[in-house]
Amino acid sequence: MLLQVAFDKPEHLALLAQMKEFADIIEIGTPLLKRLGLSAITTARELCPEVMVLADTKTVDGGQLEADMVFGAGAAFMTVLSCASSATHETVGRRAAVFGATVIVDTITEADKAELLPLNAVFPESFGYIAVHSPTDARLAGTISTSHIDAVRKMHDRGFLVSLAGGIGPDTLEAVIAVEPEILVVGSAITESASPKEVARWIRDRLPNPGRGWPWDRR
Numbered sequence: 089m090l091l092q093v094a095f096d097k098p099e100h101l102a103l104l105a106q107m108k109e110f111a112d113i114i115e116i117g118t119p120l121l122k123r124l125g126l127s128a129i130t131t132a133r134e135l136c137p138e139v140m141v142l143a144d145t146k147t148v149d150g151g152q153l154e155a156d157m158v159f160g161a162g163a164a165f166m167t168v169l170s171c172a173s174s175a176t177h178e179t180v181g182r183r184a185a186v187f188g189a190t191v192i193v194d195t196i197t198e199a200d201k202a203e204l205l206p207l208n209a210v211f212p213e214s215f216g217y218i219a220v221h222s223p224t225d226a227r228l229a230g231t232i233s234t235s236h237i238d239a240v241r242k243m244h245d246r247g248f249l250v251s252l253a254g255g256i257g258p259d260t261l262e263a264v265i266a267v268e269p270e271i272l273v274v275g276s277a278i279t280e281s282a283s284p285k286e287v288a289r290w291i292r293d294r295l296p297n298p299g300r301g302w303p304w305d306r307r
């Protein structure tokens with residue numbers, strides 16, 4: 089299982105050096121990308137050259153431009169929303185293949201979307217993962233759902249590698265590890281904690297098969 093640490097605010101970048109020991113993937117979160125642009129990606133690459141960077145673009149259109157920007161800046165992963173057109177999925181997949189990068193299709197509210205499977209078959213190299221993701225705003229508004237955790241098994245049944253995100257931390261770790269996503273995304277439970285390094289270490293120490301879950305681990 090891979091640990092992806094999500095950085096959503098500029099001040100989280102101060103934790104980069106501390107996280108490189110624990111993170112397999114550093115996520116430049118959507119708000120941080122909007123705030124600092126591509127420099128957030130290049131900063132993460134410079135400070136943690138041995139850790140892969142994911143740009144959480146949540147792309148919905150203009151896929152080629154966004155893919156070329158973030159992959160050109162050094163991101164190894166980007167996200168595209170499942171609700172985007174198939175043309176966007178295809179163009180992002182093609183650009184990822186050119187850069188040797190990986191696309192994560194984030195389902196957010198569409199974990200049952202049936203058309204995902206053919207896309208994965210068309211671009212097996214670049215559409216590496218499906219993300220099941222509990223939306224932050226729904227959780228902040230008080231909607232507590234575990235449907236994203238349950239969706240991991242359904243996505244595995246459909247043949248996908250799965251990234252699981254949204255509200256994951258020490259309180260939910262046991263339940264999320266039980267469904268064995270390939271990537272576990274943890275943001276605020278680490279970055280907003282009083283002791284980020286200790287929380288990251290605590291989570292990392294409990295991951296089954298830490299550092300495994302890349303597409304190439306399956307071959």
Ligand SMILES: O=C(CO)[C@H](O)[C@H](O)COP(=O)(O)O
Nearest residue numbers: 094117254255256274275276
């Ligand atoms: O993509 C995101 C919000 O859309 C967040 O980066 C992701 O949900 C992880 O953050 P947290 O662990 O705080 O929920």
